Structures are given as structure tokens and as C-alpha cells.
Amino acid sequence: MITVEKLxxxxxxxxxxxxxxxxxxxxxxxxxxxxxxxxxxxxxxxLARCIALLERPTxxxxxxxxxxxxGLRGANLRAARRQIGVVPQGDSLLRxxxxxxxxxxxxxxxxxxxxxxxxxxxxxxxxxxxxxxxxAYPDQLSGGQxxxxxxxxxxxxxxxxxxxxxxTSALDPETTNSVLHLLDQVSSDLGVTVLIVTHDMEVxxxxxxxxxxxxxxYVVEHGDVLDLVAQPNSRIGAALLPTGESALGRADRLGSAxxxxxxxxxxxxxxxxxxxxxxxxxxxxxxxxxDLLGGGLAxxxxxxxxxxxxxxxxxxxxxxxxxxxxxxxTVCPTSSExxx
Amino acid sequence: MSYDxxxxxxxxxxxxxxxxxxxxxxxVVAVLLGTPLGILLHVTAPNGxxxxxxxxxxxxxxxxxxxxxxxxxxxxxxxxxxxxxVGTSIxxxxxxxxxxxxxxxxxxxxxxxxxxxxxxxxxxxxxTTGATRAKIVRSVLLRESAPGLVAAVGVTAVALLxxxxxxxxxGGGGLGDLAIRKGYQGYDNTALYMSxxxxxxxxxxxxxxxxxxxxxxxxxxxxxx
Numbered sequence: 159m160i161t162v163e164k165l166x167x168x169x170x171x172x173x174x175x176x177x178x179x180x181x182x183x184x185x186x187x188x189x190x191x192x193x194x195x196x197x198x199x200x201x202x203x204x205l206a207r208c209i210a211l212l213e214r215p216t217x218x219x220x221x222x223x224x225x226x227x228x229g230l231r232g233a234n235l236r237a238a239r240r241q242i243g244v245v246p247q248g249d250s251l252l253r254x255x256x257x258x259x260x261x262x263x264x265x266x267x268x269x270x271x272x273x274x275x276x277x278x279x280x281x282x283x284x285x286x287x288x289x290x291x292x293x294a295y296p297d298q299l300s301g302g303q304x305x306x307x308x309x310x311x312x313x314x315x316x317x318x319x320x321x322x323x324x325x326t327s328a329l330d331p332e333t334t335n336s337v338l339h340l341l342d343q344v345s346s347d348l349g350v351t352v353l354i355v356t357h358d359m360e361v362x363x364x365x366x367x368x369x370x371x372x373x374x375x376y377v378v379e380h381g382d383v384l385d386l387v388a389q390p391n392s393r394i395g396a397a398l399l400p401t402g403e404s405a406l407g408r409a410d411r412l413g414s415a416x417x418x419x420x421x422x423x424x425x426x427x428x429x430x431x432x433x434x435x436x437x438x439x440x441x442x443x444x445x446x447x448x449d450l451l452g453g454g455l456a457x458x459x460x461x462x463x464x465x466x467x468x469x470x471x472x473x474x475x476x477x478x479x480x481x482x483x484x485x486x487x488t489v490c491p492t493s494s495e496x497x498x
Numbered sequence: 499m500s501y502d503x504x505x506x507x508x509x510x511x512x513x514x515x516x517x518x519x520x521x522x523x524x525x526v527v528a529v530l531l532g533t534p535l536g537i538l539l540h541v542t543a544p545n546g547x548x549x550x551x552x553x554x555x556x557x558x559x560x561x562x563x564x565x566x567x568x569x570x571x572x573x574x575x576x577x578x579x580x581x582x583x584v585g586t587s588i589x590x591x592x593x594x595x596x597x598x599x600x601x602x603x604x605x606x607x608x609x610x611x612x613x614x615x616x617x618x619x620x621x622x623x624x625x626t627t628g629a630t631r632a633k634i635v636r637s638v639l640l641r642e643s644a645p646g647l648v649a650a651v652g653v654t655a656v657a658l659l660x661x662x663x664x665x666x667x668x669g670g671g672g673l674g675d676l677a678i679r680k681g682y683q684g685y686d687n688t689a690l691y692m693s694x695x696x697x698x699x700x701x702x703x704x705x706x707x708x709x710x711x712x713x714x715x716x717x718x719x720x721x722x723x
Contacts (some may be wrong), residue, residue: 209628236628244626250619254642254717264627266637295717308623315627 159321160351161208165218167204180375181218186368188223188318191345191352193362195371201345203247204452205372206323206355210244211235212384222319240268243312243350244279250308251296257283257307258292264315282310286340302333309340319351320344325359334358338365359397363458369394387427387463390490395426399456399465419469422451423479424451426488427464437468440482446472506689509676514696516590517672520662521700523594525655528601532654533647535561535602536609540597544612547621547631561603569661572600573668591638593670597661612646613639640701645716656701673697674688 162184162360169176178201186192196202207213211227220227227238243264251260261279270278283292285307298305305325312320322341326334342365345352354361362369362383369386371379371393379386379393386392387399411494427436455465468476483489542550563570573596580595581587588714616639617691624638640647663674673693 210622212622212625236630239628242626244623244628246619246623248619249617250623252620252624252638252642254644254715263624263629263637267624267627267629267633297717311623311627489578491710 159223160184160186160353161210161219161221162205162221163219163221165205165208165220166216167201167208167213168216171488177375178293181207182372182375182377184370184380185376186319186351186353187294188351189345189349190367191342191354191365192353192368193356193366193372194370194372195356195362197357200372201375202357202372203323204375206247206321209319209321209353210242210246210323212240227425236267240264240315241319243315243317243320245305245308245312245320245322245325247327249296251304251311253296256293256295257288257299257310260296260307261311261314268315278314279310282314283307285313297395300333301329305329305333305337308341309337309344313344313348313350316397317350319353320467321426322352322354324356325354326356327360331360334360335364341365362394363398363456366459383458384428384461384463387431387458387465388488390424392486395465398456398458399426399454418451419471420475421470421479422492423468423470424490424492425454425464425466425468425482426490427466427486429486431470436482436485436487437466439483440478444472444474444478444481446470447479448478501688506692509592509689510673510692510696513671513673513676513693517659517662517674517697517700518672520593520597520665520670520672521655521704522589522657524601524658524662525651527594527598528605528654528658529651531598532605533609535606535714537639538614539606539633539640540612540633540712545618547625547634554596563608564600564603565607569596569600569664569665572596573665588669589662590671590697592664593668593672594663595656597665599634600661601654601658604657605650608650608653610646612643612650615646616642643716645712648708648712648715652705654706655704659697659701659704673700 162182164180165179166177167179169178182205184192184194194202194205204213208215215228218228222241224237224243227241230238252263260278261282262275265275265278280289280292283289286309288306291299291303296307298490299307309320309322315317318476320341325341326337327433329337337362340351341354344350354366356362366381366383369380370377383394383398387395389395437448440446446469449469451467453464455462455464457463472478479489479491499513535557538563539554541547542554542557544551544554557712576596576599577587583595584592586592620642621634621638629637662670662672663677666672666675666678669675673696677690677693680686681693
């Protein structure tokens with residue numbers, strides 16, 4: 159479990175102070191995968207460097223498993239660094255060392271014996287699917303393989319937190335998927351808390367339990383991905399699953415036989431079973447006509463999630479929406495009445 | 499009267515030995531003292547592992563002053579120092595002192611430049627493993643830049659070969675001495691050109707050996723093994 163509290167980082171520059179992080183709060187429960195997402199300049203890198211204990215925050219606390227890591231020095235700081243495995247941004251492998259020797263580096267720092275190190279490095283390379291690449295040098299590996307070695311190295315000293323800074327930014331979509339799958343596996347199989355700093359929404363969609371959105375050094379949104387998707391005003395929700403009316407929906411309404419809907423609402427449904435049956439049952443129970451105006455279905459961290467914009471025509475349209483809300487859907491009316 | 503080749507060949511052999519002795523000994527000293535100096539310059543730099551702006555500026559200034567001195571001036575200025583260290587200020591062994599002192603800051607700057615080429619995220623990765631600074635210098639900075647360091651030793655050795663010829667001026671012996679004393683002052687062009695040719699061959703061999711070694715230990719972009 160990692161907790162970031164009121165983390166502030168201000169850089170003094172020639173043109174005055176730059177507030178990179180402003181009272182950032184972030185909590186990642188043990189064994190979960192969390193993404194910090196934001197555009198360049200939002201403060202992602204600074205946050206990652208603070209959590210990696212490479213940068214000293216101006217104020218605030220970073221707590222891993224109840225231990226405050228800010229303000230440590232010397233041997234205590236080095237011991238704290240071993241608690242957090244870091245996959246730095248960019249190429250970070252030692253190019254003059256084999257894959258196995260790279261994985262051994264944190265173990266050398268921890269003072270383990272040659273025999274222990276060898277065994278552990280072999281186990282970790284096996285874990286990341288590179289058992290046959292122990293003696294390969296980084297320049298003989300592909301980008302995805304190098305990233306796997308970097309992940310194995312970050313895990314070598316058995317940290318409770320793994321921090322990955324833009325782990326997929328240089329990878330093609332297929333390799334991105336396999337690296338994200340590996341990070342997911344790390345959290346679920348090893349119980350390691352994973353924090354991914356990224357600008358890529360696909361990372362959130364595919365691998366994350368929770369997400370924090372960073373903007374101008376502020377966390378503007380933070381929570382479980384599935385909860386945020388269900389929130390009508392969530393940017394993450396909107397980005398992962400846009401609700402805008404589809405061309406088909408518009409054509410229906412603007413076509414020769416316009417339908418005057420009594421209610422138009424956005425609907426979020428989590429879980430495949432619910433998505434399949436909910437609308438049909440609502441329609442038959444209330445003798446209502448329900449049109450799909452837009453939206454769609456997506457799989458987020460393995461869970462199917464649907465967000466639809468629906469138009470309702472019924473004697474008691476509010477009762478239809480109430481019934482949907484009572485049966486697991488999140489309903490957000492977009493307008494009380496739509497004129498034809 | 500035919501040219502006395504036997505004498506010249508004998509002299510070439512002796513002076514080549516003196517030159518190699520001066521170059522190798524001063525290179526060893528330059529590497530032993532210049533490496534820590536280069537590490538100090540790199541580590542105390544503003545973005546280094548242990549930034550120490552004042553130390554960095556002062557050491558850097560001393561290095562640049564010594565490096566800017568013409569070698570002849572250094573040679574003369576250090577006469578007393580040389581005498582104190584080796585008991586004489588004449589001969590090949592005595593030349594090693596000014597040669598090494600001239601080469602230490604030279605090699606130090608080369609080391610600093612080579613270390614600077616190590617990717618920052620590689621160093622940061624090592625920092626996040628909880629390694630000590632000494633461990634990072636040893637296992638990351640020096641190890642990662644080993645090919646560059648070997649090449650820098652080669653550059654230094656060739657530069658010292660040139661300086662060693664100057665040392666001949668003040669009785670240091672070596673091929674430079676032969677070229678100047680017998681070749682130039684004795685109007686013996688054969689001796690002059692032969693000395694220069696041997697110096698050239700030694701320079702080429704040194705450069706080749708160190709470049710080859712640098713490439714041989716470099717694991718980047720190698721398809722071998």
C-alpha cells in the first residue's frame with residue numbers, strides 16, 4: 159500500500175518558482191494497479207521521481223506500508239529505496255551487462271551472495287518470460303524484452319511497490335499489451351502494489367484498478383476506474399467510453415420519422431450479464447420504447463462496461479429510469495425533454 | 499663512405515626502449531591518478547552523484563591551468579620536484595615525473611567526458627536500487643564506460659609519446675632525443691627520418707591496440723555469443 163499526502167514540489171528557476179506538484183493526494187491499496195495519467199507538463203514525471211525517492215518533495219509525505227519515506231538520509235534512504243522497485247523512463251539497462259547481471263544489480267546493492275543473486279535473477283527472468291535470455295546483452299534484446307528485464311530488475315529486491323514511469327511509451331501496441339499484462343500479473347500474483355505513470359489512456363483501460371488524473375500539478379480526479387466510468391462528469395469515464403450520440407442515433411432523430419423521446423439519459427452498466435438484459439426487461443415491464451442513441455461497450459480491466467445514451471418513450475418515463483437505476487445501472491438524465 | 503647503419507640501428511633500439519619505458523610508465527601513473535581525478539570532476543558536477551560546486555570549480559580550474567601549460571615549460575618548472583622524487587632531473591626515469599604530471603589532468607578530463615556519456619536513466623536506475631555512491635561509480639559509471647576509458651588510455655599514451663620526444667630536449671633520452679641530437683643537430687637526415695618513422699609506427703601500434711581492446715570489451719550492438 160502506498161499513500162501520498164499533500165505532496166508539493168516547487169522548483170526555483172530563473173523566471174521564478176515553478177509549482178510542479180500542488181498538495182497531491184494519492185492512495186493505492188496493496189496489490190492494486192493504479193495509473194497516474196496526465197499530459198506532458200502536468201507533473202507526472204516529478205511525481206514519479208518523488209515517489210522513486212530521486213527528488214526530495216518540498217513538503218508532504220510518501221508512505222509505503224505505514225513508513226514515511228520522505229526526509230530519510232544515508233543508509234535509511236538507501237534501505238527505503240529498496241522498498242520501491244523502479245522501472246525508469248527510457249532505456250535504463252546497463253548495456254555492458256547481461257540481462258541476468260542487470261537483474262542482479264539491486265541484489266548486489268543489498269549485499270547478497272553471488273549464489274543467491276544468480277538464483278534470484280534466473281527466477282525473475284523466468285517470471286517475465288525471458289528464461290532463455292539470461293546471457294543476452296541489452297543490445298541483443300527487443301524493446302519489449304528490455305522493458306521486461308527492467309521490470310524483473312525492479313522486482314529483484316522484493317519491493318512492496320513497483321513504480322513504472324511511462325513503461326509503454328516506446329512500444330508498439332502488441333508489445334504494450336504484453337508488458338501491461340505482465341504488470342497486472344505482478345500485482346495479482348506477487349501482491350505488489352503497482353503505480354504506472356503514463357499519458358496513454360490504453361494503459362488505464364487495460365491494466366488499472368484505479369486512476370488519478372494529474373493536471374497542472376493538481377490531482378483533478380482519483381478513484382476506481384469502474385466507479386469513475388459510472389460517474390457522469392468523470393473525464394476518465396468520458397475518455398474511456400465516450401457517450402456522444404452515434405451517427406446512427408442522430409440519423410434516427412433527424413430522419414423522416416422523428417421520434418419525440420420523453421426522456422434522454424446516459425446509462426452506465428457494469429458487467430456483461432447486466433448489459434445484455436437490462437434494457438429489454440425495462441422496456442417490457444414498463445411498456446416503454448427505449449432507443450439507443452449512442453455510446454457503446456468496452457472492456458475495462460477485463461470487465462465489460464457499457465455506456466449508452468438512451469431515449470425513452472413511455473407513459474411514465476421517470477419510472478423507467480428509476481427502475482434501471484434500481485437494477486444496477488447508473489442513470490444520468492441529460493435533458494428532461496427533447497423536442498422533435 | 500657508406501652510412502653506418504649498425505650504429506644507427508643500435509641507437510634506435512636503445513632509444514625505442516627508453517621511449518616505450520617513458521610512455522608506458524607515465525601512462526600507468528596518469529591512469530592511476532587521472533581516473534580518481536576524472537571521477538571527482540564528474541561526481542561533483544552540478545548534476546552529478548554528489549554535487550559540490552566549489553570543489554568542482556576549484557579542481558576544474560587547477561586541471562585546466564596545468565593542461566594549458568606548454569610541456570616544455572612544465573618540464574623545466576618541475577626540475578626541483580623531479581629531483582626530489584627520483585633523485586635526479588636527467589634521464590628517462592626523471593622524464594616520467596613531468597610526463598605523468600602533465601598527463602594526469604589530461605586523462606582526468608578525458609575520464610570525465612567518458613563518464614558523462616553514461617545515460618542518466620541508467621544511473622538513476624542504479625540509485626533507486628539503494629546502491630551506495632561508491633557502488634554506483636564502480637559498477638555502473640566505470641563499468642558502463644569501460645570501452646571509452648580504454649580508448650581514452652590509448653589517446654593519452656599517444657599524446658605522451660609526443661611529449662616524450664620533447665623530454666629528449668632536456669636529456670630525457672628516447673627517440674626524440676636521437677632525432678634532435680644526432681639527426682637535426684648532427685646533420686644526419688637518415689637518423690632524423692628513421693627516428694620519426696619509428697615514432698610514427700609506435701603511435702599507430704598504440705592506437706590500434708587500444709582501439710581494438712575498446713571494441714573487444716564493448717557489449718553494445720554486438721551479435722556475438
